[in-house]
Amino acid sequence: MIELVNVRKVFNAGQPNEFVAIDGVSLVIDAERTTVFRGPSGSGKTTLLSLIGCMARPTSGRIRLYDREITSLPERFLTGIRQKTFGFIFQQCNLIKGITALENVMLPAYPSGEKHASLKNRAMDLLDTFKILRKAQSKVEWLSGGEAQRVAIARALINNPSMIIADEPTANLDTKLSREFMEIMGRLKSERKTILFASHDPIVYESDLADLVVDLRDGRVEGSVP
Amino acid sequence: MEKWIERQKHIIDFTLSSLLRRKGRNAALILVYTLVVFMLASVVFFVQAIKREASVILKDSPDMIIQRMSAGRHELIPVSYLDQILSIRGVSAVRTRLWGYYYDPVVGANYTLMVAEDSGPAAGSIIIGQGVSRTRLAQEGDTLEFRSHDGAIIDLGVKSTISRESELVSSDLILVSEQDFRRIFGTPAGFATDLAVRVKNPRELSTVALKISERFPDTRQILRDEILRTYDAVFSWRGGMMLVILCGSLLAFIILAWDKASGLSSEERREIGILKAIGWETSDVLLMKFWEGIAISLSSLLAGVILAYAHVFFTSAALFEAALKGWSVLYPTFRVTPFIDLSQLVILFFLAVVPYTVATIIPSWRAATVDPDSVMR
């Protein structure tokens, strides 16, 4: 589980365009639970997710992951934790253009030196799970929005992480695809994965999956709904 | 170890996929790169091979040539000098050399007419080099006409041709008897073109040369060492055409590397951010950039060098013929013995591969070290 203690994140500190993204957030996120961060744009949802996901360091405060302090770890260890523990799904898919869907899915595991055959099989299995195996050799520009989203989810799962972080995952999807997405998330939850969402989409925060909804505004927690 | 290899292979997979995204552009890049390496390597191989061949072949050149000078010009030398030089301590042998240039108006070629001391042809016949044979289409048994200094026409029969093997030194030679030589050029008896001297002790060469120049102030001495140094400096990098090729190649390498060194596009920056976000470390990103540089430059180096070797040693540098031939009508076939040195390859490697690869890696350093959360925005 994840614990945040008085976390602050300030961008461009000391300069005229200084901006406080997260202003003293303390919370506890339980493992195997689904948490949704809700709030208007600019409220700091994305920043919070990136801090939890070891993508950035807080300006002050502490973050603990499974009772291990990660705020002061050197970059190398941070990257290792990020790779093994978290799977990211971004708002804009962020797939690498010009290469195939299969390669995109395998990409996060390339540096680990895992044997090619087993990696490829695992990737194909994932694509099959999300019913896009037939698109494995297609370049990502040729995929529809929904297919690309599913490739992004497969990519997030290639290293078998215990936590999924999704930032506005349904922002570019229609209702039908959004519901399909939440279905997939439900399946992952039943596989005992911890899921963190940032979203202002009701389909996400009003779904049955959400164990905890945290309201953010101006970088502070306003309230939470169990 | 296996993991390390697999990691490299995976990253190479991605690098190649990435390069293949712009097939046309990268193919053109490799083509141009290979061409530049090819030209530079051809020149390096050719020049080194000729220099080496020269140093080996000219080893048995006379220890010293004595030319008589008059008003700064090379003049005929009296044969009477010979005995006097022979008497100088340290000299073991002296002989006259009779040679000169003959211009053939039929084809516009210059030949070197020479008298061979022993084994030369008898009066009335000549032995011709391969280049002469080719230019005049003359074989054993044919006759060649020579116009003498006083306008008379002299017919000389071709007794044989000099072997193809020695073309590099004999291509334009016509060996004649002394009698015919003097008839054609009108060189009076008692005079020779120059004298060839052999000394007992090679280390005494300069001392002997000094003595000769004191005894005969109207001569100059050309030592074998100077002959060899002349050929060491042939095709020198400071000479016109070589300098142009060198500068051109360097400029080409700089321009090719500049395109990379001038920084990443925003698209490339974004992609690096994505890679970091999905779990790649800074070292992984830099490794990818390294392989990107290597893929282009090493491939071009290998292809260029191999093609250059084939060009120089299997086609006798056919592409250089136009430049080397100049205004010569008679042109030897440059069948040089293949000679290749590790230092040549190392230099080519440092010119072709290192700058380009470094130029690919360095600009990515900054992008590779940023916090990946920038890609979340």
Next chain:
Amino acid sequence: MRKSSLFLLFLAAGIIFLVLMFVHASVQMKAGAASLQAKADLVGKLGLTDLCLFTEASYTRHLSQADLHTPFQNGPMSLEHFPSGSLVMPPAVIRKVNGKVD
């Protein structure tokens, strides 16, 4: 086949070719020893001093024997006008600063 395998194969082939080049050169050097010797013998027998590279003019044909004035016979303002002049420098003998020219 994997792209990286193809690429590494290509590199390996290239390096093998390079090695073959070295082998070829050293084999040719031994095989060519006879031919080199033939040339050297001819040089010794006839007392030759130059390679037959450029037969354009007298001073381009016998590089080591050229005196300073022959090029100027073609014209007192004789700028280098033979193409081979851009490939070879004047002989070491007369390039020495304050060297003996005659």
